[in-house]
Amino acid sequence: MTITIRPETQQDHQAVESILLSAFPTDAESKVVNAIRENGNAVISLVAVLDEKVIGHILFSPVTTHPPTPEKGLGLAPVAVDPVHQSQGVGSKLIRAGLQICIALQYDYAVVLGSPNYYMRFGFQKANSFGLQNEYGVDAEFMVIKFKSLPGSGLVKFSDEFSLFSV
Numbered sequence: 001m002t003i004t005i006r007p008e009t010q011q012d013h014q015a016v017e018s019i020l021l022s023a024f025p026t027d028a029e030s031k032v033v034n035a036i037r038e039n040g041n042a043v044i045s046l047v048a049v050l051d052e053k054v055i056g057h058i059l060f061s062p063v064t065t066h067p068p069t070p071e072k073g074l075g076l077a078p079v080a081v082d083p084v085h086q087s088q089g090v091g092s093k094l095i096r097a098g099l100q101i102c103i104a105l106q107y108d109y110a111v112v113l114g115s116p117n118y119y120m121r122f123g124f125q126k127a128n129s130f131g132l133q134n135e136y137g138v139d140a141e142f143m144v145i146k147f148k149s150l151p152g153s154g155l156v157k158f159s160d161e162f163s164l165f166s167v
């Protein structure tokens with residue numbers, strides 16, 4: 001099984017939408033992804049392709065810190081794999097490729113909200129241990145990975161599109 005990871009193009013939007021709709025319980029993630037693209041906030045958007053079919057997608061968009069800090073950060077969300085192809089390493093490939101591009105683009109750090117058991121294998125650590133808070137009232141599930149430097153402390157907010165829909 002050869003999986004290729006490549007940047008998303010406009011031709012992939014429909015396939016990505018159907019993956020998001022089948023991987024998540026509601027259409028909130030699909031709406032968020034559309035809004036992020038429309039607002040030009042899709043900094044990194046990659047697809048996983050198997051036999052010319054799109055089977056996975058990952059998006060990174062800018063985060064902000066409150067109070068503001070000079071470090072540049074991205075939020076990893078969402079990542080989704082077609083349920084038929086889950087637990088075969090596709091999500092891991094998308095995440096590793098995405099993190100490499102974050103580094104190439106000179107970002108300082110990235111955050112994610114999700115299962116520590118899953119994301120810690122990619123180098124994410126509990127953000128609260130570094131004084132970084134989130135808006136969702138979670139603790140261990142809010143994680144950060146440092147590429148160059150972290151904001152000293154503060155609230156890290158995902159891009160506004162996430163608060164438009166209840167993800």
Ligand SMILES: CC(C)(COP(=O)(O)OP(=O)(O)OC[C@H]1O[C@@H](n2cnc3c(N)ncnc32)[C@H](O)[C@@H]1OP(=O)(O)O)[C@@H](O)C(=O)NCCC(=O)NCCS
Nearest residue numbers: 023077078079080081086087088089090091092114115118
């Ligand atoms: C989460 C997701 C992207 C992972 O992709 P994947 O290709 O299935 O995962 P991989 O094959 O790389 O890794 C498999 C591992 O992830 C674990 N895993 C899969 N989904 C998980 C989840 N939602 N939470 C925690 N662990 C998860 C599996 O148990 C497996 O663990 P193991 O390696 O210890 O056996 C995919 O399962 C998915 O699309 N889930 C639904 C959407 C979602 O919840 N996205 C994440 C939030 S934005």
